[in-house]
Amino acid sequence: MDETAVRQGRPARQAGRVRHVRLEAGATASAPALLLRPWRPEDAAAVAEAHRDPVLRRWAAVNVRDEAEALAWVRVQSDGWETGERLAFAVLETQPDGGEGRLAGHVVLKAPHEDQPEVGYWTAAHARGRGVAPRALNTLTDWAFTAFPGATRLRLLHQVDNSASCRVAEKTGYGFDAVLPAAPPEFPHDGHLHVRVAGGPAPG
Numbered sequence: 001m002d003e004t005a006v007r008q009g010r011p012a013r014q015a016g017r018v019r020h021v022r023l024e025a026g027a028t029a030s031a032p033a034l035l036l037r038p039w040r041p042e043d044a045a046a047v048a049e050a051h052r053d054p055v056l057r058r059w060a061a062v063n064v065r066d067e068a069e070a071l072a073w074v075r076v077q078s079d080g081w082e083t084g085e086r087l088a089f090a091v092l093e094t095q096p097d098g099g100e101g102r103l104a105g106h107v108v109l110k111a112p113h114e115d116q117p118e119v120g121y122w123t124a125a126h127a128r129g130r131g132v133a134p135r136a137l138n139t140l141t142d143w144a145f146t147a148f149p150g151a152t153r154l155r156l157l158h159q160v161d162n163s164a165s166c167r168v169a170e171k172t173g174y175g176f177d178a179v180l181p182a183a184p185p186e187f188p189h190d191g192h193l194h195v196r197v198a199g200g201p202a203p204g
Helices: 041-050 054-059 067-083 132-147 163-171
Strands: 023-025 034-038 086-094 100-110 118-123 153-159 175-180 191-197
Touching: 023 132, 034 067, 034 100, 034 132, 041 067, 041 100, 054 118, 067 086, 086 132, 100 132, 118 132, 132 153, 132 163, 153 163, 163 175, 163 191
Parallel strands: 118 153
Antiparallel strands: 023 034, 034 086, 086 100, 100 118, 153 191, 175 191
16 A cells, blocks of 8 residues: 555645555466556546446446546546545556556445445456456455544445345455345345444455
8 A cells, every 4th residue: 555645544635636545456376466546537448348348237336338428437536536535446457567457347435534434346347257356345445444544344235136246245354234125216126235344354
């Protein structure tokens, strides 16, 4: 973690600009290391490509239909850093020389200054099966509890029939907490609430 990027539990600002955080998740025997960094406008084309995947579109809160909408989505993520209310990271596979590779996914920490922030994520179709979501989410979680000591629990919510998200939650130490009733139109189906507690056992 870039220790200078955090001051008093908040992303540091300098002359009105956010000094962004860069995080890393280690490589596995079959997959490269991951770099987590804030979204940039030049990521829009990769975001649009990722959202062509019908599986991602099924679960995503916001469906991106083209590069213009992808750029608007990226700007929303950047605005979240400026306000400090939504800290979103592009997840990139690293190159052998340590440079940035292809976009693999997205993780986000929502309302980080509250005592129970929420996390979210998605994985690009080409990167599934490489442990991207668990590695990126675990890296985000460790950083969140360190950078925001007022956060006592992190919450992870997903639609009840999203079994892949259930598996990611279990792998990263987010225990099942409750079934959340549907709340149409925004949440037309029941959901699962998973929780990871600060200082709790590390994922196995």
